[in-house]
Amino acid sequence: MAEPPPPTPYKFSHEELRVLEQCNRESFYQRCIPLSTILGISTYYGVKTGSLLPNPRFGATPKVFGAIVVGYLLGKLSYQGKCAEKLMALPNSRLGAMLRSKRAGKHGTQQEQLETEHPDPNSLYGKVPSSDFYSDVKQKTYMDIDTDRPNVAGLDDTFRPNVDDGLPPGFGPTSLKDEELPPQTSRTTTYEELRRKNREEYELKKTKPYRGVLSPDDVPDAIEARDYNQPNDSWPKSAEKRKTNVYGDIFEK
Secondary structure: OOOOOOOOOOOOOOHHHHHHHHHHHHHHHHHHHHHHHHHHHHHHHHHHHHOOOOOOOOOHHHHHHHHHHHHHEEEEOOOOOHHHHHHHHHOOOOOHHHHHHHHHHHHHHHHHHHHHHHHOHHHOOOOOOOOHHOOOOOOOOOOOOOOOOOOOEEEEEEEEOHHHHHOOOOOOOOHHHHHHOOOOOOOOHHHHHHHHHHHHHHHHOOOHOOOOOOOOOHHHHHHOOOOOOOOOOOOOOOOOOOOEEOOOOOOOO
């Protein structure tokens, strides 16, 4: 059985080589040196304070050197993402196209996983036909102004029963509208009626002194006619005794 030919090595273009050199330089100055310095100083301080055991022959040098190497590797690894973004930004780069397709495939796999966990109801039960939608529900457009149906629960009265539906015919608000109310007649007073009314009032005022019963209108006048300056005696005065003869006649002086 013939063995498959070995894969040909990838040849980088001038733009890709320029970006890789730039990434190598930036990762060294921006990531490797800061991380190596921090880890080296921390290791040396740990050996001096006794937190780390020194080498019996070389002291803290082996541990400090190892910390610097670890910082360098961490700096290179942490800069890979930024370097891949620079390669994908190249317009005519095969390596950038491969990276873009790889990232798109990764995102596509995540999208398929989400669709598997949360499937679309239309895909499970089939697409709902347009005839099953209510006729008064219209699709929202950008020109709709204050025409949306209420979405708050309890405020939509489309299918709410009406109180007047169970009433017999002839009752309800519509029956009141159908019945005609009697027209309002405006009464006008004629000149003859005014003369007769004035004549009756004049006759009543004229015969008032000869009537024994006071009307309600005369009560205030009768009260005002009383003289309040005279003392009010609680005991009534006895009638003055007059002289009479044998036959009971009163002598007048």
